[in-house]
Amino acid sequence: xxxxxxxxxxxxxxxxxxxxxxxxxxxxxxxxxxxxxxxxxxxxxxxxxxxxxxxxxxxxxxxxxxxxxxxxxxxxxxxxxxxxxxxxxxxxxxxxxxxxxxxxxxxxxxxxxxxxxxxxxxxxxxxxxxxxxxxxxxxxxxxxxxxxxxxxxxxxxxxxxxxxxxxxxxxxxxxxxxxxxxxxxxxxxxxxxxxxxxxxxxxxxxxxxxxxxxxxxxxxxxxxxxxxxxxxxxxxxxxxx
Amino acid sequence: xxxxxxxxxxxxxxxxxxxxxxxxxxxxxxxxxxxxxxxxxxxxxxxxxxxxxxxxxxxxxxxxxxxxxxxxxxxxxxxxxxxxxxxxxxxxxxxxxxxxxxxxxxxxxxxxxxxxxxxxxxxxxxxxxxxxxxxxxxxxxxxxxxxxxxxxxxxxxxxxxxxxxxxxxxxxxxxxxxxxxxxxxxxxxxxxxxxxxxxxxxxxxxxxxxxxxxxxxxxxxxxxxxxxxxxxxxxxxxxxxxxxxxxxxxxxxxxxxxxxxxxxxxxxxxx
Numbered sequence: 001x002x003x004x005x006x007x008x009x010x011x012x013x014x015x016x017x018x019x020x021x022x023x024x025x026x027x028x029x030x031x032x033x034x035x036x037x038x039x040x041x042x043x044x045x046x047x048x049x050x051x052x053x054x055x056x057x058x059x060x061x062x063x064x065x066x067x068x069x070x071x072x073x074x075x076x077x078x079x080x081x082x083x084x085x086x087x088x089x090x091x092x093x094x095x096x097x098x099x100x101x102x103x104x105x106x107x108x109x110x111x112x113x114x115x116x117x118x119x120x121x122x123x124x125x126x127x128x129x130x131x132x133x134x135x136x137x138x139x140x141x142x143x144x145x146x147x148x149x150x151x152x153x154x155x156x157x158x159x160x161x162x163x164x165x166x167x168x169x170x171x172x173x174x175x176x177x178x179x180x181x182x183x184x185x186x187x188x189x190x191x192x193x194x195x196x197x198x199x200x201x202x203x204x205x206x207x208x209x210x211x212x213x214x215x216x217x218x219x220x221x222x223x224x225x226x227x228x229x230x231x232x233x234x235x236x237x238x239x240x241x
Numbered sequence: 242x243x244x245x246x247x248x249x250x251x252x253x254x255x256x257x258x259x260x261x262x263x264x265x266x267x268x269x270x271x272x273x274x275x276x277x278x279x280x281x282x283x284x285x286x287x288x289x290x291x292x293x294x295x296x297x298x299x300x301x302x303x304x305x306x307x308x309x310x311x312x313x314x315x316x317x318x319x320x321x322x323x324x325x326x327x328x329x330x331x332x333x334x335x336x337x338x339x340x341x342x343x344x345x346x347x348x349x350x351x352x353x354x355x356x357x358x359x360x361x362x363x364x365x366x367x368x369x370x371x372x373x374x375x376x377x378x379x380x381x382x383x384x385x386x387x388x389x390x391x392x393x394x395x396x397x398x399x400x401x402x403x404x405x406x407x408x409x410x411x412x413x414x415x416x417x418x419x420x421x422x423x424x425x426x427x428x429x430x431x432x433x434x435x436x437x438x439x440x441x442x443x444x445x446x447x448x449x450x451x452x453x454x455x456x457x458x459x460x461x462x463x464x465x466x467x468x469x470x471x472x473x474x475x476x477x478x479x480x481x482x483x484x485x486x487x488x489x490x491x492x493x494x495x496x497x498x499x500x501x502x503x504x505x506x507x508x509x510x511x512x
Contacts, residue, residue: 003313007385008338011350014360018353057259064256068249076257078499082264084439085499087446089466090488093473094267097274097485122263154248176340183343185449186466190473199345199449206349206453215353218346225341 012222018211019219035196036217043198044224046113047181050120055174057121058128059166065129066136083125088186091122095191115191120181127180128173135169175228182225271492275485286486294461295468296490298376302451302464303444306383310440314391315433319425321392322399339388347385348453351378356454374456379464382450387443394436395429402428442498446491465491 065077083091099115139162147157185199192200198221205214275283286292320326321333339347354360356373365372372378406428410420426433448466455462463471465487472484 004317004332004335004388007381007388009335010360011347011354011385012338012342014353015346015350060252061256061260064253068253070253076260079260079264081499082268085442085495086268087448087466087491087495089446089448089469090271090492090495091267093469093484093488094271097270098267118263122267125263154245179341183341183346185343185345185452186446189448189452189470199343202343202345202349203449203453206345206352211349211353214349218343218349222342222346 015215015218015222018215035201036213039196039198039201039217040220040224042113042116042196043182043221046116046120046197047178049117050124050181051174051178053117054121054124054128054177055170058125058173058177059132059170061125061129062132062136066133080126080129083123088123088184089189092119092187092190095119095122095187100191111191111195113195116188116195116197119187119191120184123184123187124177124180127177128170131169131173131176132166135166139165178228179225182221182228268492271485271488275482275489278482282482283486283489286483287490291463292465292468292487292490295463295465295487296494298462299445299464299466299491299494302376302380302383303441305380306387306444307437307440309384310388311391311433311437313388314436314440315395315429317392318395318399318429321396323404336389336392339386344382344386344447344449345453347382347450351382351385351450351454355381373454374462376462378454379451379462382454383444383447386447386450387440390439390443391433391436394439395432398429398432399425438498438501442495445495445498465494 061080065073065080095115095118099118143161144157147161148154152160183199184197185203188197188200189203198217202214202217202221205211205217317332317336321329352373355365355378357363370377372381402425406424407420410424411417415423446466448470451464452467452470455464455467469484469487469491472487
């Protein structure tokens with residue numbers, strides 16, 4: 001507990017205290033400007049898109065890895081962990097290399113919102129896939145066969161039998177992906193350019209010495225991501241029961 | 242559910258194309274860009290004094306942060322599964338905080354506590370200890386962001402293993418220390434190992450938190466990820482071989498970690 005306090009709790013408390021240090025009014029005034037509000041909106045919007053796309057694609061990837069069989073599957077399975085192992089700054093650089101000014105494929109996505117979403121999809125890829133995979137392995141196939149023998153089509157079986165079993169895993173994976181996206185810095189530091197992502201605005205504030213503004217935006221960002229996490233967890237809990 | 246051949250093929254194709262476009266192609270391009278002007282050019286950029294010292298500092302920070310978090314992680318996992326203390330639920334919720342908080346906010350937080358004019362900053366500075374803009378601050382930042390991995394890997398294993406073997410050891414007269422070393426630890430070793438690998442990967446690659454508390458001086462407080470960032474900003478967005486070379490150096494280091502991770506995964510399945 002002491003360890004946790006020294007490394008985690010006291011520093012975080014300091015941010016909250018700093019954010020409120022000159023009253024609630026000044027906290028609001030440092031948030032209530034177009035730059036900070038835009039940064040919050042862009043960050044949350046991108047994170048929601050990433051969580052949604054990630055949930056669908058992660059489930060699909062997990063399905064192929066569990067139910068399908070093809071040469072090279074083990075390699076693909078190991079590949080899923082690449083974003084966890086690859087430093088985020090390298091992840092960002094890879095996207096510049098591919099979509100940047102001298103792109104070999106002629107797609108110039110760098111420094112736009114599009115590339116921000118791609119970068120976030122890259123770093124959060126393992127969350128949904130890795131949380132769905134074990135559940136899918138454990139899933140009882142007899143229930144599916146029973147559904148099929150009772151005349152259910154594949155689509156119905158998937159929607160009524162498989163999806164409900166996977167939903168908690170998908171939701172918790174998507175929640176992790178969302179939380180990660182909201183705070184992501186490393187992979188975006190090089191490629192976001194003029195797209196004002198919250199973490200980059202905070203960094204710019206720190207660099208220019210306005211710790212108060214940085215702390216205020218940090219506090220709001222933490223609050224928002226905790227709120228979303230909490231509601232996703234409740235949603236997952238209700239469905240899971 | 243029996244999927245038709247055609248559906249199975251198209252699902253497989255979608256998954257492989259998605260992974261290929263998102264993961265393989267971009268990483269491949271970085272390697273290609275690193276060596277496009279020949280191996281020796283890239284090698285020269287990888288072995289400049291700044292790069293060598295950044296490599297060692299990256300390894301040093303990981304070498305401090307990983308053992309600290311491993312010891313804490315195993316201890317916290319034991320508390321979460323084996324004790325009935327009242328703080329358990331709070332501890333459980335708080336441990337995930339580093340996953341939720343943005344690394345940049347972590348850096349800011351450390352600045353506000355240990356920096357000049359921070360809560361404890363003057364205490365350390367008066368005793369001649371620099372934390373912020375120095376290596377200790379970078380170590381603390383790394384510990385912070387990589388804290389939950391070992392706990393989260395070990396807790397489910399401890400739960401699954403159960404307490405019976407430990408109780409049996411205790412009835413046979415083993416001290417709790419002996420029980421831990423002879424019974425508990427061998428049972429959870431793969432969970433610990435996987436947690437350590439994840440912690441290491443994160444510690445090697447961390448940039449956001451470390452960037453804020455580092456002074457970014459080559460040769461003293463520059464890690465490999467920071468070197469990539471610095472080389473990129475020096476050239477002003479015009480990314481050239483030096484940046485790619487530093488990135489490849491870092492990527493090779495972490496892909497080695499990924500290989501170890503896959504090996505452990507195989508061992509876990511084999512069990």
